[in-house]
Each structure stands twice: as C-alpha cells, then as structure tokens.
Amino acid sequence: MAKRRVSPPGPASLSGAEQTGGATVAVRVRPGAGRTQVGGRYEGPHGPALIVAVGAPAVDGKATEAVRRALAEALGVRPRAVELKLGATSRDKVFVVAGDVGERVAALRDGT
Incomplete structure (x- = not known):
C-alpha cells in the first residue's frame, strides 16, 4: 500500500489567520541574536512570517523555547x-496562539 502524503495548510492559513479561540502564526x-526582538516580515515557506530574534542558540530546542516565550510576551x-x-528543527516555524491576537500579529509583522 502506498503512503499518502499530507500537505501542510497553505500560506493563507498560516500567517496570523484567526481560528476559533486563537490564531496560527x-x-x-x-x-543567537544580541537581544530578543519581535517584529518584521519574512516571506517564508508558510507565507508571510513574523521575525523573532532570540539570544538562545539553535541547539536542543533552546531557540524554539525562547521564541515561544518572546512571542507570548509580545x-x-x-x-x-x-x-x-x-x-x-527549522528556522521557519508555525505556532498556534490561544486568544484574540490576529491584529497584534499583523501589526508586529507588517509594522502597522
């Protein structure tokens, strides 16, 4: 039996799209940045992405955890x-954030 490939959701659904009870970001x-900073836009594989710079290295999930905390604070x-x-294990990530944060994500990402 052949394996069926499942594609991830398209870009429109991953760039701060509102969902019931939250948003996908x-x-x-x-x-390895000098300081933690949330803001800016990057055209990534999952659509327009919010840039998050963190001081933690990309080792053993340390950067991912730092991003999760920085994103929550922002x-x-x-x-x-x-x-x-x-x-x-990628620099391009998708997070699900509980709460009404879609407008805040867009403002941080697009500088509005």
Whole structure:
C-alpha cells in the first residue's frame, strides 16, 4: 500500500489567520541574536512570517523555547498559550496562539 502524503495548510492559513479561540502564526527565527526582538516580515515557506530574534542558540530546542516565550510576551498572552505546530528543527516555524491576537500579529509583522 502506498503512503499518502499530507500537505501542510497553505500560506493563507498560516500567517496570523484567526481560528476559533486563537490564531496560527508563521515565524522566522533568528537564533543567537544580541537581544530578543519581535517584529518584521519574512516571506517564508508558510507565507508571510513574523521575525523573532532570540539570544538562545539553535541547539536542543533552546531557540524554539525562547521564541515561544518572546512571542507570548509580545502578544500579551501566557507562554502556555503558545504552542509549536510545525518546524521543531527549522528556522521557519508555525505556532498556534490561544486568544484574540490576529491584529497584534499583523501589526508586529507588517509594522502597522
């Protein structure tokens, strides 16, 4: 029996799209930065992504955890409200964020 490939959701659904009870946020990670910073736009494989720079190295999930916490702080939610959906070992990640954060994501990503 042949394996069936399942494609991830398209770009329109991963760039801060509102979902029931939250939003899906595409993120481009810049590990090893001098300081933590959330803001800016990157055209990534999951659509327009929010850039998150963190000081943590890209080793053993340290950068991913730092991004999760930085994203939570920037969006005004608790860290446990931010869950990694795709990209555990990639610089291009997708997070699901609980709460009404779609407009805040767009403002951070697009500078509005």
